Structure formats: C-alpha cells, structure tokens
Amino acid sequence: MKKSMLNMNKLILAGTLLVSLSATAGNEDRVGSAGASHMLVNPWSRSSAAGDAGIASVNGLEATYMNIAGLAFTDKTQIKFNYSNWMGNAGISLNSAGIAQRISESDVIAVSIQSMNFGDIPITTVANPEGNIGFFSPRANIFNVGYAKSFSKSIYGGINFKVISENISNLRATGVAIDAGIRYVTGERDQIKFGIALKNVGPVMSFKGDGLAQQIQYLSTGFVATTEERSATFELPSLLSIGGSYDFIFNENNKLNVALGFTANSFSNDQYRLGLDYAMTGDKVAFNLRAGYVYEKNLLSAENRSNALVGPTAGFSVDALVGKSKSALGIEYTARFAGVFGIIHTVGATISLK
Secondary structure, three states: OHHHHHHHHHHHHHHHHHHHHOOOOOOHHHOOOOOOHHHHOOOOHHHHHOOOOOOOOOOHHHHHHHOHHHHHHOOOEEEEEEEEEEOOOOOEEEEEEEEEEEOOOOEEEEEEEEEEEOOOEEOOOOOOOOOOOOEEOOEEEEEEEEEEEEOOOOEEEEEEEEEEEEEOOOOEEEEEEEEEEEEEEEOOOOOEEEEEEEEEEOOOEOOEOHHHEEEEEOOOOOOEEEEEOOOOOEOOOOEEEEEEEEEEEEEOOEEEEEEEEEEEEOOOOOEEEEEEEEEEEOOOEEEEEEEEEEEEOOOOOOOOOOOOOOEEEEEEEEEEEEOOOOEEEEEEEEEEEOHHHOEEEEEEEEEEEO
C-alpha cells in the first residue's frame, strides 16, 4: 500500500512538473505564430482513428507521437509503415516508418521517421515568371529516437528526441525538440490508465540559405554586391496532453477501450478528444474497430474554424496471429474528415513480434 502511494506521488510530482513547463499553453493571443506545424500531425493510422485520444492507452511504436511512455508496452519487436494523402486532394503525401525494439525486461528503444512531400513545384524568378527552368520539391521531415522504461507495474515513462527539417530549393531550417511522457496503470485487470505528455519542446528555428541573398548594383560605379537578409526565428508548436482510459472487458476475446484526452496547445486552440477502440481477438485473427471525435473552439462555425484536424475520425485494423507466440501481421486504415479539404486516408502495415 505504501509503495503504491509512493508511486502515485511520483506521478503527481512529474505531472506537476510537466504542467509548469507548459504554463503558456492555450494562450489565444499566440495562435498561428509558431512554425513547423507538421509536428502536430499524427502519421500513424491506429491512434489517429481514435481521434488521438489514446494519450493513456496507445502502445508500441505509435506512442512515439502520442505519449512516449506507451513505447514501454512493446512486446519484442514492432515495425510499421504508414501512408497518408495529406489534406485530401492537395497532392501532399505523408510517409512514416519505424521500428521499436525491446532491449531488456524494462527498456524499449525506437527509431522512426515521418516525411511530408509536397510534390514538384515549378521554379519561377523575376526574369522567368512562367517557369520552364526546372522544379523543386519542398519537404518537411522529422526523425525520432525514443526510449521508454517501466519503473514498476504501475509507472511507465519515456523520452523522445526529434530532429526537424524543412526545406525548399534554396532555403532550409533545422531544429531539435524533446517529448516526455508518463503513464500510470491501475485496476484489478490493469483496465484504468492515466497519461501525461509534453511535446515539441525545443529552441527556436530559422531559415538559412541562398534564398536570402540578393545582389545589389550601384548605378554610380557599376559595382555589384551581395547582401543577405536576416530570417526571423520561429518557435516550435509545444503542447501538453492529458488523458485517461478505461477498458470494458466483456470476456477474453472482446474488449472496448474508451479514452478521453485534453490537449493544451501553446499556439492554437485547446482541444478535447474522445476515442473508442473495440477489439475482437480470435485464435488466428484480431480485429479492431475505432472511432473518435476532436472538439475545439469554433468547430461548428465554417467561417471561424481554424483547424482541419478536428471533428470525426474512424478506422479499423486486421491482424493475423501467427506462430506459437501469436505474433501479429496486420494492416490498418483510417479516415480523417478535414472539412473543405475532403477526407484524409491513412493506410499501413504493422509487424509485431512477440
């Protein structure tokens, strides 16, 4: 009993620390003033199908986005590949891949990458406004290295290091950030979970490159000089997420996970999340049906709505259970309804070895 209370006190202390580090979250005066907004995009199918509400319940590699503490629940090895047609018909592709590996009874590490490709865009200049001089391909990438640890049967925590890059033909910005998260699990069948995650904390970024250079010719002498403009710095979209979940265990083969989450954004409106994940497990196949809903201020106002990643989400996954250890070979699909941008489809495959 004393040990359980001690663990709970540690959780409360860690949560208080995370809240204090994110004290500026939810400040509406700062909405839209951050950069690197692709860091707010969940590239993974299964957790996004439940409205990103699984802050306390997401496990494995997908926890590197939601709450890195969930990485500690990786069985042995997990490999994932996902693809999204970002913003519907906008012609933007979002690819993600990664691997999580258990290295000891209590420690798990993970490496993953997500890449947003905006396609080929014609190069234009003042002298060639019509283009016809080539193309460039803007990209936005995030490289993750995560570590999670189980401190006890109830307390789990982790940290995730990110390298962020954005580039066009002649400009590039590179930065680093850290995520941290904790999870507390309780109940006779571990059916009650609480989680806190602090994400995207890092120094400011700025663009550098030849695109900031200009040539100036002095008419009096004909002398040509090159000057470089200064690029303003921008902050990363830091946020604090708090969530809880409960597993309704009907029998050994049927379970419903209900998750609630709250996201306090430093540079956008705060969000409230609801997620449902119904799991049916057989001897050879496991099937999950998921749905979610994300609410934020002005969601129902077409004129004032400022975020496409709100509203309903839905998806499913099917896993074939193979071998004596019941390793899972699965596929997944998610639909996110992005208003005027249409439907964002995410498909992928997951290999989970036990």
